[in-house]
Amino acid sequence: MELPRIQNVLRYDAGEVREAADEVAAEEPLEIRVRGRAVSVTMRTPGQDGELAVGFLLTEGLIRRADDVTKIEPCDRNEEGNLLNVQLAPAVPVDFEKLTRHVFASSSCGLCGKATIEAVRGTFAAVTSNVSIDAELLVKLPELMRQEQSTFERTGGLHAAALFDESGKLIVLREDVGRHNAVDKVLGFALLKGLLPLERHVLVVSGRSSFEIMQKALAARVPIVAAVSAPSSLAVQFARESGQTLIGFVRQRRMNVYSHPQRIRFS
Numbered sequence: 001m002e003l004p005r006i007q008n009v010l011r012y013d014a015g016e017v018r019e020a021a022d023e024v025a026a027e028e029p030l031e032i033r034v035r036g037r038a039v040s041v042t043m044r045t046p047g048q049d050g051e052l053a054v055g056f057l058l059t060e061g062l063i064r065r066a067d068d069v070t071k072i073e074p075c076d077r078n079e080e081g082n083l084l085n086v087q088l089a090p091a092v093p094v095d096f097e098k099l100t101r102h103v104f105a106s107s108s109c110g111l112c113g114k115a116t117i118e119a120v121r122g123t124f125a126a127v128t129s130n131v132s133i134d135a136e137l138l139v140k141l142p143e144l145m146r147q148e149q150s151t152f153e154r155t156g157g158l159h160a161a162a163l164f165d166e167s168g169k170l171i172v173l174r175e176d177v178g179r180h181n182a183v184d185k186v187l188g189f190a191l192l193k194g195l196l197p198l199e200r201h202v203l204v205v206s207g208r209s210s211f212e213i214m215q216k217a218l219a220a221r222v223p224i225v226a227a228v229s230a231p232s233s234l235a236v237q238f239a240r241e242s243g244q245t246l247i248g249f250v251r252q253r254r255m256n257v258y259s260h261p262q263r264i265r266f267s
Contacts, residue, residue, distance in 0.1 A: 025158050027177045032056060033075075033085040034094055045158060045176040046081070048185045052176075053084050055188030058196075059216040061123040066194050068092045124215075126243035129199040129223035134265045137168045139253045141204045142228050148173045149206075160206040161186045163198065163222075171201070179207050180216065187220045197221035204228075209248060214238045224263055226250045231258055 003023040011020050025045060032040040032053045040056060050072040057063045068089055075083040088094065145162040148170065161182035162173040174185035183205065190196055202224040203217050209227035211234040217225050225239070226247040239246035239259040246258045257264055 025177050029082055031083045033083065034062070034088060034096075036085055037096060039096070042178065042181060044178055044181045048174055048189070049081075049084055051174070051185040051188030051192065052181055053086050053188065054191055055184030055186070055216075057086065058187055058191050059184060059219040061219065062094065063088065063092060063191070065196065066192055069192075124218045124242075126241070127199070127218065127221060127223045128243060129221070129263075131166050131200045131223055132263045132265050133166055133168075133202060133224065135255075135267065136253075138202070138224075138226060138247070138264065139250055139255055141168065141202065141226060142206070142250050144168070144170060145173060145204050145206065149175060158182075162204045163190060164202045164204065166200050166202070171195070179205065179210070180212050182206075183213055183216050187216060190220060199223060202226060204250075208232065209235045209246060211235050211238050214242065214244060214246065218242050218244060223260075226255070 004026050006022050006024055009020050009022045011018055027043055028046055030042055030044050030049055030052065031038055032042070034057070042056075044052060053072060054063065054069055063069060069086060070089055071087040073085050073087070074081055075085055141162070141164055145160055148162070149158070149160050158175040158177060159179040159182045160173060160175045161179075163171040163186050165171060172186055172189045174182050174189070176182040176185060183203070186203070190198055198220045201222055203222045204226045205213060206228050208229040209225060209231040211232060213227075214225060214235050215238065223243070224245040224247070228251055229248065231246055231248045236246060236258045243260060245260040245263040248256045248258060
């Protein structure tokens with residue numbers, strides 16, 4: 001990925017000041033349209049936009065499988081490539097009134113302007129997966145993810161989300177300036193590859209775990225979500241009610257398990 005390069009940056013290091021250039025994470029708007037009608041505008045890192053679009057539609061409950069999508073195409077009249085139109089199968093119903101409540105989502109808070117939390121909770125059934133994973137393997141997953149974060153190593157400015165199977169094999173990793181965008185890209189990849197439901201997988205995120213991350217994981221039927229940082233109180237409450245195993249502070253062979261610990265094998 002070619003990164004924006006900023007000139008005339010002043011660096012202060014141990015009392016010395018020098019001028020240098022710096023690579024930064026790209027951030028641009030993406031408008032997602034369904035059947036030609038705008039349903040979302042989000043700030044994102046360009047790349048894997050098709051995955052982001054279908055991941056967003058999956059987690060909104062609009063689509064459930066790859067066959068629901070017939071085509072993902074850029075708008076010919078948008079030279080910057082920041083507009084995607086998703087064509088759905090004729091049998092897929094679209095509630096545009098519900099979707100357009102969500103049209104403006106920032107890169108840091110995808111829930112801004114969304115419907116009530118109660119309505120989101122009611123969209124997807126609880127997870128009932130009996131998958132389990134060894135604790136010693138689980139605490140290694142964030143480091144395995146970090147080793148694959150090529151853009152973060154260059155900029156230090158991107159969130160990451162990664163999907164692993166129960167054996168610890170990395171399925172896909174995506175980076176983005178928005179935490180929820182990285183998750184949407186991962187889930188969009190899984191949908192387009194026909195991997196859903198993800199009932200025997202682990203979703204790892206580089207930052208904190210929020211209600212929205214848990215809701216998105218639930219839409220794809222992910223039973224285990226592990227985060228490098230802290231969960232929010234609402235994320236914990238949602239995970240407990242939704243049958244999801246939520247793990248936080250996964251680092252240096254340590255972790256806190258906040259819900260449904262039966263999926264973790266402790267030796």
